[in-house]
Amino acid sequence: MAEAAAGRGLWRDAGRRLRANRGARVALALLGSVTLLAVLAPAASPWAFDSLDWRHLAEPPGLTAAHWFGTDRLGRDLFVRTLHGVRLSLLISLLASAISVGIGLAWGALAGFAGGRTEEAMMRFVDVLYSLPYLFIVIILSTVLGRGSIAVLLLAIAAVGWLTTARIVHGQTLQLKRREFIEAARATGVPTVGILVRHVIPNLAGTVVVYATLTVPQMILFESFLSFLGLGVQEPYASLGNLINAGAQEMESAPWMLLVPAAFLVLLLGCLNLLGDGLRDALDPREH
Amino acid sequence: MLSYALRRIAVAVPTLLVIITLSFALQRLAPGGPFDQEQTLTPAVRANLDRVYGLDRPLAVQYARYLSALARGDFGPSLSQRDFTVTELIGQGLPLSATLGLAAVLLAILVGLPAGIAAALARGSGVDYALTALAAAGIALPTFVTGPALALLFGLHLHWLPVAGWERGAPRYLVLPVVTLALPVAAYLARLTRASLLEVLRTNYVRSARARGLGEARVLWRHALRPALLPAVSYLGPAVAFVVTGSLVIETVFGLPGSGRYLVQGAIDRDYPLVMGMVVVYAALTLACNLAADLIYGWLDPGARRG
Numbered sequence: 001m002a003e004a005a006a007g008r009g010l011w012r013d014a015g016r017r018l019r020a021n022r023g024a025r026v027a028l029a030l031l032g033s034v035t036l037l038a039v040l041a042p043a044a045s046p047w048a049f050d051s052l053d054w055r056h057l058a059e060p061p062g063l064t065a066a067h068w069f070g071t072d073r074l075g076r077d078l079f080v081r082t083l084h085g086v087r088l089s090l091l092i093s094l095l096a097s098a099i100s101v102g103i104g105l106a107w108g109a110l111a112g113f114a115g116g117r118t119e120e121a122m123m124r125f126v127d128v129l130y131s132l133p134y135l136f137i138v139i140i141l142s143t144v145l146g147r148g149s150i151a152v153l154l155l156a157i158a159a160v161g162w163l164t165t166a167r168i169v170h171g172q173t174l175q176l177k178r179r180e181f182i183e184a185a186r187a188t189g190v191p192t193v194g195i196l197v198r199h200v201i202p203n204l205a206g207t208v209v210v211y212a213t214l215t216v217p218q219m220i221l222f223e224s225f226l227s228f229l230g231l232g233v234q235e236p237y238a239s240l241g242n243l244i245n246a247g248a249q250e251m252e253s254a255p256w257m258l259l260v261p262a263a264f265l266v267l268l269l270g271c272l273n274l275l276g277d278g279l280r281d282a283l284d285p286r287e288h
Numbered sequence: 289m290l291s292y293a294l295r296r297i298a299v300a301v302p303t304l305l306v307i308i309t310l311s312f313a314l315q316r317l318a319p320g321g322p323f324d325q326e327q328t329l330t331p332a333v334r335a336n337l338d339r340v341y342g343l344d345r346p347l348a349v350q351y352a353r354y355l356s357a358l359a360r361g362d363f364g365p366s367l368s369q370r371d372f373t374v375t376e377l378i379g380q381g382l383p384l385s386a387t388l389g390l391a392a393v394l395l396a397i398l399v400g401l402p403a404g405i406a407a408a409l410a411r412g413s414g415v416d417y418a419l420t421a422l423a424a425a426g427i428a429l430p431t432f433v434t435g436p437a438l439a440l441l442f443g444l445h446l447h448w449l450p451v452a453g454w455e456r457g458a459p460r461y462l463v464l465p466v467v468t469l470a471l472p473v474a475a476y477l478a479r480l481t482r483a484s485l486l487e488v489l490r491t492n493y494v495r496s497a498r499a500r501g502l503g504e505a506r507v508l509w510r511h512a513l514r515p516a517l518l519p520a521v522s523y524l525g526p527a528v529a530f531v532v533t534g535s536l537v538i539e540t541v542f543g544l545p546g547s548g549r550y551l552v553q554g555a556i557d558r559d560y561p562l563v564m565g566m567v568v569v570y571a572a573l574t575l576a577c578n579l580a581a582d583l584i585y586g587w588l589d590p591g592a593r594r595g
Contacts, residue, residue, distance in 0.1 A: 127303075128303050128306050128307070134533070135533040135536065136311075136567050136570065136571065139551060139552070139555045139563065139567075140311050140314055140555075140563065140567065141314070142555055144314050221430055224430070225430065225432065225537070228432045228537065228540075229536065229537070229540065229552050230552065230556060231552065231555060231556070241432070244432060244433065244436070245432075245540075247436070248432075248435075248436040248439075248541060251436060251439065251440055251444065251451075252444060252451070255440060255444075258436050258437075258440065262433045262436070262437065265430070265433060266428075266429060266433060269428055269429075269430075270428055273428055
């Protein structure tokens, strides 16, 4: 009973500290509006992400023009395409974060709790993958699985995202393992799985929430990076990465094609990082 | 020190072997082959192609052959660019990529460390805030945004530097790529150095050095700086890995004929030997740099050699 009350207190305190943080508040508001825009606007616009407007090819942006953010060389509306890209990037990164945080949590908690050889082997595996630049793993995976499908992209991104979470959770689990309440649970005969689910994982929640929030911008970055290189989302579908790539190629004649998606990417990344930092400060005020 | 070095090497070598084996296994077990895109091939031609490249042999034989060829520095023929071996392709591009990466790391050190030290010494001042904000921007912005943005500004608008391309031996073509690549690394180094120097300046031995009447400059150079640089040194290993992956983007953005684009093109063409060759070369490079960073760390901090 006392523990549950203390648990609520921690989260309520964190919520208060987060609301007091102006940077995080602004970031949350901006993020909310961009997300809302990305979900609603493409449906409200007369243009689809792949519809061609032959009368307005490579048109610059303007509020009075038929296309707010201009069009690309094929006459596709950049406003709609960019927001489609935002939506796809957010969707992929949220899913990939959920998958990779889930794997990392399970892997780290299991390794930390198992101890001995199993722990050694599991964490050594993480070390090996960690010592490779993540892009290699993603490129090998997309060579192996073929490119273009969103499922493959998700898998490739999630495959590298869980490593950091696994390491952090592993460290935290090692600390938790020595605590008295775990010992008490063990002494009263709670099975290992029960201890993991009931006692270890809830106590990791704060750390995991912080890293999950910081994982999302990482995933957006991975996704755009791969799409930029031509290994991720393929035409005619729009992602921030392949829009930036297309924009960079038309930079001399149509700079807005680069600037619009780049601005949205920077906005997303900035907001998510601010929010993650705010959450970290809110949940762990001792360290900062 | 020697046994510390040997221990580090004993970890690096098996790691490389695991990487080679894993990427070999993944690529060979995958559905789809390198000749899938050429739909006009008759079964006979296809069988011949597979035989020439040894793809019809059992996996274990292919693996043994690959390893023994690798030991001789032979990465095999490229499947997508039939007239070249993988060794030739990598050999063509690697010098430029290495120059690019090395220059970027050097620039990042030359800019990042002094910036971090300056910010720590001027803590709370306008200089500190400006540098910290710049560093935060440098870390958050991906190279595939900063690269085109810099090219747009300095190339297209100001006409100071070429937008893209590469003329042999003209260093001004490398300025923008190197700056783009160095930016995030310099930003990260500055942030690390600032934080660790601030921490060191609060320690007791720095206080007692000041109490002995030593000047600020002497306290900084003789006592504070060496331990404060440790986090930056251990970041250099990951930094090199970052520069290696960053160079893929930089070479695409600025149209440079380095080796990074082979990794991407190889993945698109499913050219196994090319991708494998690039992965092995880059992984060896990354591991070597991590090893070097570990050794420098061990030299700077004797405590790290134990354990």
